[in-house]
Amino acid sequence: MLKVWGRRNSINVQKVMWAVGELGLEHEHIDAGGSFGKLDSEEFERLNPNRRVPVIEDDGVAIWESHAIVRYLAAKHGSGSLWAEDPATRAAADMWMDWTATDLQNVFIGLFWNLYRTPEPQRNWNLIRQGIARSAILFRLLDRHLEGRRFIAGDTFTMGDIPAGAQLYRYYELEIDRPALLNVEAWYMRLQEREAYRTHVMVPFDELKGKLSF
Numbered sequence: 457m458l459k460v461w462g463r464r465n466s467i468n469v470q471k472v473m474w475a476v477g478e479l480g481l482e483h484e485h486i487d488a489g490g491s492f493g494k495l496d497s498e499e500f501e502r503l504n505p506n507r508r509v510p511v512i513e514d515d516g517v518a519i520w521e522s523h524a525i526v527r528y529l530a531a532k533h534g535s536g537s538l539w540a541e542d543p544a545t546r547a548a549a550d551m552w553m554d555w556t557a558t559d560l561q562n563v564f565i566g567l568f569w570n571l572y573r574t575p576e577p578q579r580n581w582n583l584i585r586q587g588i589a590r591s592a593i594l595f596r597l598l599d600r601h602l603e604g605r606r607f608i609a610g611d612t613f614t615m616g617d618i619p620a621g622a623q624l625y626r627y628y629e630l631e632i633d634r635p636a637l638l639n640v641e642a643w644y645m646r647l648q649e650r651e652a653y654r655t656h657v658m659v660p661f662d663e664l665k666g667k668l669s670f
């Protein structure tokens with residue numbers, strides 16, 4: 457059976473669990489990382505030499521990197537849904553997944569760590585202000601892309617919605633100034649109609665507050 461390793465309050469694990477939920481896959485979930493530890497074991501290093509979560513084990517292979525896992529699950533189980541059959545639609549999903557990895561999540565995670573995970577006395581407000589401003593620029597760009605589209609790659613939900621969609625809950629939960637993002641907000645509402653999003657992404661993360669390490 458599919459095994460998913462990783463603590464449920466990790467945004468990267470949440471992407472995988474969201475995909476598993478969308479696809480209705482039977483699986484075993486193993487808490488790992490953070491306060492659960494386990495990443496230092498030799499068993500885990502054999503699965504992922506980077507000693508990070510998420511990792512999946514499926515049919516005798518181990519796969520790490522959240523977006524590679526989402527693509528794998530979509531390709532294997534989500535033909536015509538998460539895995540768009542039209543190559544151009546799939547490329548659009550892929551583009552925004554890569555953009556999230558290199559741009560959006562990169563910037564937003566920096567903000568999240570500087571603002572939320574850093575204990576108050578150690579916070580660097582210059583970095584925080586920069587993170588808020590850069591996140592706003594990237595979310596505005598996404599907002600322009602979503603004009604006239606219901607989902608990232610077009611009319612239907614695909615794997616392309618998962619990485620950027622996973623950032624939204626924390627972006628909207630943080631007490632920060634945000635620009636008006638009408639299309640992003642409408643998309644966020646659409647994602648919230650999905651049970652797998654509510655179950656796996658919209659989960660409290662207060663145990664991460666002020667914690668730079670576990």
Ligand SMILES: N[C@@H](CCC(=O)N[C@@H](CS)C(=O)NCC(=O)O)C(=O)O
Nearest residue numbers: 466467468489490508509510521522
């Ligand atoms: N690029 C990787 C990042 C993986 C990563 O940084 N995982 C974090 C959790 S979000 C981790 O394993 N941290 C150590 C820990 O949780 O103990 C991915 O997308 O899967």
